[in-house]
Amino acid sequence: MFDGVLVANRGEITVRVFRTLRRLGVRAVAVHTGADAGARHVREADEAVRVPSYLDIEAVVAAALAAGASAVHPGYGFLAENTAFARACGDAGLVFIGPPAAAIEAMGDKIRAKRTVAAAGVPVVPGRDEPGLTDAELKAAALEIGLPVLLKPSAGGGGKGMRLIRAAAELPEAIASARREALGSFGDDTLLAERFVENPRHIEIQVFADAHGNTVHLGERECSLQRRHQKIVEEAPSPLLDAAARERMGAAAVAAARAVGYVGAGTVEYIVSADRPDEFFFMEMNTRLQVEHPVTELVTGLDLVELQLRVAAGEPLPFGQDDVRLDGHAIEARVYAEDPERGFLPTGGRVLALAEPAGVRVDSGLDAGTEVGGSYDPMLAKVIVHGASRAEALRRLDRALASYTLLGVPTNIAFLRDLLRHPDVVSGALDTGLVERALPGLTGGRAVPDEVLAAAALERTLALEDSAPDPWDIPDGWRPGAHAWTPWIITPSGGAPVEVRVRGRAASAEVAVGGGPPVAASLTPPFTLVHGGRTVAFTAARDGDTLWLGRDGRVWALAEHVRSEGGPEGAAAGDGVVRSPMPGTVLAVKVAEGERVEEGQAVAVVEAMKMEHTVTAPLAGVVTGVPVRAGAQVALDAVLAVIEEG
Numbered sequence: 001m002f003d004g005v006l007v008a009n010r011g012e013i014t015v016r017v018f019r020t021l022r023r024l025g026v027r028a029v030a031v032h033t034g035a036d037a038g039a040r041h042v043r044e045a046d047e048a049v050r051v052p053s054y055l056d057i058e059a060v061v062a063a064a065l066a067a068g069a070s071a072v073h074p075g076y077g078f079l080a081e082n083t084a085f086a087r088a089c090g091d092a093g094l095v096f097i098g099p100p101a102a103a104i105e106a107m108g109d110k111i112r113a114k115r116t117v118a119a120a121g122v123p124v125v126p127g128r129d130e131p132g133l134t135d136a137e138l139k140a141a142a143l144e145i146g147l148p149v150l151l152k153p154s155a156g157g158g159g160k161g162m163r164l165i166r167a168a169a170e171l172p173e174a175i176a177s178a179r180r181e182a183l184g185s186f187g188d189d190t191l192l193a194e195r196f197v198e199n200p201r202h203i204e205i206q207v208f209a210d211a212h213g214n215t216v217h218l219g220e221r222e223c224s225l226q227r228r229h230q231k232i233v234e235e236a237p238s239p240l241l242d243a244a245a246r247e248r249m250g251a252a253a254v255a256a257a258r259a260v261g262y263v264g265a266g267t268v269e270y271i272v273s274a275d276r277p278d279e280f281f282f283m284e285m286n287t288r289l290q291v292e293h294p295v296t297e298l299v300t301g302l303d304l305v306e307l308q309l310r311v312a313a314g315e316p317l318p319f320g321q322d323d324v325r326l327d328g329h330a331i332e333a334r335v336y337a338e339d340p341e342r343g344f345l346p347t348g349g350r351v352l353a354l355a356e357p358a359g360v361r362v363d364s365g366l367d368a369g370t371e372v373g374g375s376y377d378p379m380l381a382k383v384i385v386h387g388a389s390r391a392e393a394l395r396r397l398d399r400a401l402a403s404y405t406l407l408g409v410p411t412n413i414a415f416l417r418d419l420l421r422h423p424d425v426v427s428g429a430l431d432t433g434l435v436e437r438a439l440p441g442l443t444g445g446r447a448v449p450d451e452v453l454a455a456a457a458l459e460r461t462l463a464l465e466d467s468a469p470d471p472w473d474i475p476d477g478w479r480p481g482a483h484a485w486t487p488w489i490i491t492p493s494g495g496a497p498v499e500v501r502v503r504g505r506a507a508s509a510e511v512a513v514g515g516g517p518p519v520a521a522s523l524t525p526p527f528t529l530v531h532g533g534r535t536v537a538f539t540a541a542r543d544g545d546t547l548w549l550g551r552d553g554r555v556w557a558l559a560e561h562v563r564s565e566g567g568p569e570g571a572a573a574g575d576g577v578v579r580s581p582m583p584g585t586v587l588a589v590k591v592a593e594g595e596r597v598e599e600g601q602a603v604a605v606v607e608a609m610k611m612e613h614t615v616t617a618p619l620a621g622v623v624t625g626v627p628v629r630a631g632a633q634v635a636l637d638a639v640l641a642v643i644e645e646g
Contacts, residue, residue, distance in 0.1 A: 003026065005073055006072050008075065009078055030045035047286040051063055054078045055079060057082070074096070083104045116259050122259075123281050139172070143168060149195060155187070156185055203220050203249070209258070209311075218251035221237075221238070221431065231292065238429075257285075267290045322552065343447065349366070353540075401417050410557070417552075457490060485502070577617065577641075577643075578604070582613065596623075598620050598622045603617050603640060624643065625642035627641075
């Protein structure tokens, strides 16, 4: 076994690999950029070395040598499937904990990979994959294969450059746009055409091979719950396959691995028709550990990182195919820094409070105080559960997500809970289009509960009570004979301001939300609300003018936007504050102070995680303030402009 291993990555995968290294008594070495100097993976390392970038091959190799590591684990993403990096490690005398560079190269090109596995007898999707197909040849190939057809770039993945064509008239523009995106993303505009499988399911097989000629598969993972070709929820085993189908697909995956002289952990991905589960086709092979590897670990009882280390150290696999057993069911949900209610815009910020689920597995790179920026992948953590049955695993995952508290960074946790309850997910009737079809019922305008708004107003009331040195200084509207109403304007993130009126002290008050009737309410520390006879406990954190509340996996960011002095009538109307929908960089400011704007007019353009978002005026009026300039870094809900209605 190695005496020291450098993990050429960051975040949750680095923390996860360190867990196995510590158990095996192997020294763990981290790399980090300047922005990640205080990150969890750096603090948990035995030694950490700063590098200019996680993609800087020369710097990462030099860091491993300087730290005295004898091997490098690439994790996933960054340099994990980079043949130049694998070769550079070998040239420097470091063991690359992954497959040979030749295997990475063979499977990295979709056209070459498809031909290689087809020659080994692995079923492939009917199509045309000759290198250098012209636009005219691609069009002819699509019509020959039969519509619908999927255009795919040869050189990359992640859904970039993919186009689904259902009508012949769509072909010219689809080919042109696919080439542009493929060239911009991968530097190569080579395309291939494949038959599109209707109601497709994404099922993959985990394979493992050693340097002694042994290759096995560890069963399958169902990864059909996706959005924009990005996985959200994965499980093992698939609810679609029976033992015979599993064995056929597993044997084909083993054949694919052997065809390229594979060593280490790899995943063979298949597309399977939900209507014809006996028919499966090779999509691609990922020559690394997968994000979703924990579900395989929970049903097999194996530590895949330990197996990677032992195989890379030259040891044979300690078991054969007949020794592999699948026990129960495991499901994983990915926690992303994104806001489903705002079209899944990327988010960010500082983790103000964190309580990850207990009693289940959580692979995470987070802790309280972590700064989540827009420079890297938005995945923050994974929650993985095991049950004796699929139904039990679904229940456990829902309860685990309900207990997950993360304040300060909007996430998709509430969306995950809603998705897991969808009838087709519960029944196992999955396909890769399910999430997109179900989105209207899973997102869009969920109202902020009255008790949340009441809690925010009472929190402000309590803060004033605690800060007032003299009871007579408390602005609670007290007067001889009765209390008057104190109105507050509470603005939920991404929503319209709401007037909430409070009469009395926080410990015993009446609260009226919007135009609703008064309700008896009280708020007591740390944050327990009694509202209309119902007791609700929240997790709370304040960040400047924003109060974050969390409960049952849902999170609300609430700002005291304006304190109304004019009474209840219309106090919340006409909010002209334009806020950033995500943390990021202001690319352009489209208005100036004193300028008149119309409702819907572009005010600013904000960019995060390579996604641009144009922010528009919520009403017609005159711009009275523009506190940002192009190039400025802004937080979620930062004020971009103020418009006075009129």
